[in-house]
Amino acid sequence: MRYAVEAVRIVKKYVTKKRKGFFKSETEVVEALKGISFKIRYGEVVGLLGPNGAGKTTTIKIVSTLLLPDSGKVFVDGVEAFKNLSYVREKIGIMLTVEKGFFPKLTGRENLIYFGTLYGLERKLLEKRVNYLLDLLELKELGGSDKLYEEFSLGMKARLAFARALLKDPPIILLDEPTLGLDPVSARKIRRIVKDLAHKEGKAVLYTTHNMFEAEIVCDRILLINKGVIVSEGTPEELKNKIPKLKVIRAVLHGGNMEKLSKLISSSLNLKPEIKIVERGLEVKLAIKNPEEILNDLLKIFNLANVDVVSLNIEEPSLEDVFIYFAKGVIE
Amino acid sequence: MLKRFISLVRAEYMFVAAEIIRRKTILFALILWPYIIMAFIVLLGSSMGTMSYFQQKTGANPILFFITGSFLLIVSLIFFDEISSRFWYDEFIGTLPYIMIAPTSKTMLALAMGFPRLIINILVGLSSLIPVYFILKSFPGLVEALIVIALSIFSALTFSTLAIIFSSLVLISGGGWRVLSIIRPLIMLISGVLYPRFLLPLTIKFFTIIFPLANSVEAIQLFLVQEGLTAYSLMLLGLATALALLYAPVSIRSLRIWEHRILIKGAKT
Numbered sequence: 001m002r003y004a005v006e007a008v009r010i011v012k013k014y015v016t017k018k019r020k021g022f023f024k025s026e027t028e029v030v031e032a033l034k035g036i037s038f039k040i041r042y043g044e045v046v047g048l049l050g051p052n053g054a055g056k057t058t059t060i061k062i063v064s065t066l067l068l069p070d071s072g073k074v075f076v077d078g079v080e081a082f083k084n085l086s087y088v089r090e091k092i093g094i095m096l097t098v099e100k101g102f103f104p105k106l107t108g109r110e111n112l113i114y115f116g117t118l119y120g121l122e123r124k125l126l127e128k129r130v131n132y133l134l135d136l137l138e139l140k141e142l143g144g145s146d147k148l149y150e151e152f153s154l155g156m157k158a159r160l161a162f163a164r165a166l167l168k169d170p171p172i173i174l175l176d177e178p179t180l181g182l183d184p185v186s187a188r189k190i191r192r193i194v195k196d197l198a199h200k201e202g203k204a205v206l207y208t209t210h211n212m213f214e215a216e217i218v219c220d221r222i223l224l225i226n227k228g229v230i231v232s233e234g235t236p237e238e239l240k241n242k243i244p245k246l247k248v249i250r251a252v253l254h255g256g257n258m259e260k261l262s263k264l265i266s267s268s269l270n271l272k273p274e275i276k277i278v279e280r281g282l283e284v285k286l287a288i289k290n291p292e293e294i295l296n297d298l299l300k301i302f303n304l305a306n307v308d309v310v311s312l313n314i315e316e317p318s319l320e321d322v323f324i325y326f327a328k329g330v331i332e
Numbered sequence: 333m334l335k336r337f338i339s340l341v342r343a344e345y346m347f348v349a350a351e352i353i354r355r356k357t358i359l360f361a362l363i364l365w366p367y368i369i370m371a372f373i374v375l376l377g378s379s380m381g382t383m384s385y386f387q388q389k390t391g392a393n394p395i396l397f398f399i400t401g402s403f404l405l406i407v408s409l410i411f412f413d414e415i416s417s418r419f420w421y422d423e424f425i426g427t428l429p430y431i432m433i434a435p436t437s438k439t440m441l442a443l444a445m446g447f448p449r450l451i452i453n454i455l456v457g458l459s460s461l462i463p464v465y466f467i468l469k470s471f472p473g474l475v476e477a478l479i480v481i482a483l484s485i486f487s488a489l490t491f492s493t494l495a496i497i498f499s500s501l502v503l504i505s506g507g508g509w510r511v512l513s514i515i516r517p518l519i520m521l522i523s524g525v526l527y528p529r530f531l532l533p534l535t536i537k538f539f540t541i542i543f544p545l546a547n548s549v550e551a552i553q554l555f556l557v558q559e560g561l562t563a564y565s566l567m568l569l570g571l572a573t574a575l576a577l578l579y580a581p582v583s584i585r586s587l588r589i590w591e592h593r594i595l596i597k598g599a600k601t
Contacts, residue, residue: 085435105355106350117340
């Protein structure tokens with residue numbers, strides 16, 4: 001199978017010098033990536049989820065051929081990236097930062113024309129593509145088409161950066177925290193387009209973020225990265241199932257006695273409920289691995305205790321729980 | 333390849349034109365620069381002696397000599413100035429990663445970067461050079477001015493490959509404008525624009541032989557003095573061309589070294 005991206009045991013170290021007086025300096029080596037491997041297929045959005053300094057941007061830079069790894073190999077569209085730079089660069093569209101990376105004295109349209117020319121697009125095709133992208137990202141509506149880049153809002157800057165990544169209509173798109181600091185409207189717009197690009201047009205997308213909510217709604221598969229190591233990977237569901245955290249039954253009840261209810265649940269189900277008074281009555285919380293198995297018994301208990309069920313939910317562990325579990329090795 | 337190069341020049345022209353038109357200070361500087369440089373050179377020249385003394389010593393009209401010199405200085409250094417400062421500016425504003433990732437030869441791009449400003453400066457130069465030549469020499473002066481402009485373009489082009497090498501050194505050093513401000517006066521000195529080659533010490537004179545700009549500048553100066561192109565001047569122009577071609581592979585290599593350094597460090601975002 002030909003993968004869009006295949007990274008094999010990538011290692012990257014950064015060497016920095018720390019001044020120790022006027023003549024002396026100390027070399028400090030930071031291992032940003034410790035031999036990570038992963039694959040991305042066409043038609044999927046793969047999220048690279050990790051805290052600041054985890055190695056997300058370094059990974060994106062290496063995959064895009066902007067940074068040479070110390071060891072390991074990167075294959076893009078089945079071709080070894082650093083031995084076929086021109087071929088690989090034709091295949092990739094990249095968005096690195098939201099707030100800079102354009103010429104301040106050019107308009108949104110001019111900036112796209114400039115980079116499109118640099119990317120080898122023929123003039124007529126380029127103008128068509130620029131118009132399409134300005135429409136798609138609603139930059140024309142926002143006035144970004146003919147406004148100088150220095151006058152852009154952050155949301156417009158992000159949309160323009162995203163448009164540049166799509167200029168060549170590349171089969172592989174690399175996005176480094178594309179919605180960082182954006183207003184909800186711009187963020188939602190970008191997320192929706194990303195999903196469409198992968199699922200409707202069959203493009204491969206590598207999407208870095210530290211936003212759990214975003215990773216869960218955008219990504220088909222998630223690579224959890226921490227301190228230069230991919231600590232776990234899978235679909236959001238698979239990742240949630242990997243952690244030993246219990247699911248939670250949360251029921252809001254009307255009427256009934258708190259003590260009586262607690263005793264009934266303890267004796268019948270051998271579980272210790274957490275019960276508190278809330279605005280609408282009593283709230284009962286039960287932590288259990290397979291809540292579906294006790295649901296019938298629980299409803300019978302509520303009936304026995306003569307209470308009305310106002311609401312009942314089963315809460316699954318969130319991606320945040322997964323992230324914290326793998327990042328720190330503990331469940332909070 | 334030529335089509336690709338022309339489209340790159342067009343894109344660069346769009347960038348340069350926007351920078352000039354939308355930054356009023358740059359627009360004024362561009363218009364005033366030839367006059368400021370000329371005034372500076374004339375002042376420097378007059379401190380060394382009178383105009384007639386200069387004409388007696390060199391055989392050239394000092395006004396024509398210096399106005400041509402100032403124009404030549406501006407045009408000749410364009411490739412060096414543009415390439416070294418543009419990539420540095422790109423790093424500063426965060427456009428460098430997107431330029432590095434473009435499937436375009438960086439040497440071709442570097443050459444394309446120089447052309448828009450070259451064209452603009454020639455247009456500005458026409459307004460300062462042609463009237464003076466016309467006033468002093470009437471119609472023959474007009475033809476002479478056009479030849480001088482053509483030779484200046486030639487000197488800029490023959491210097492372009494060495495300019496890429498110097499620019500790469502500036503970029504590799506990472507010193508930005510600090511290194512630029514050291515190399516620039518040295519180029520001015522060795523080129524012979526500020527200080528005629530025959531007046532330079534023997535050791536520096538030797539270096540000027542392998543410096544294409546110095547050869548083409550001397551050819552232009554001789555053209556002004558002898559009012560025509562002699563066999564020696566043509567030989568100098570040929571030497572400048574040969575040197576430019578000789579430096580071409582080195583210039584490509586030097587830019588690749590810089591590119592490789594960026595790949596190791598990672599382009600700043």
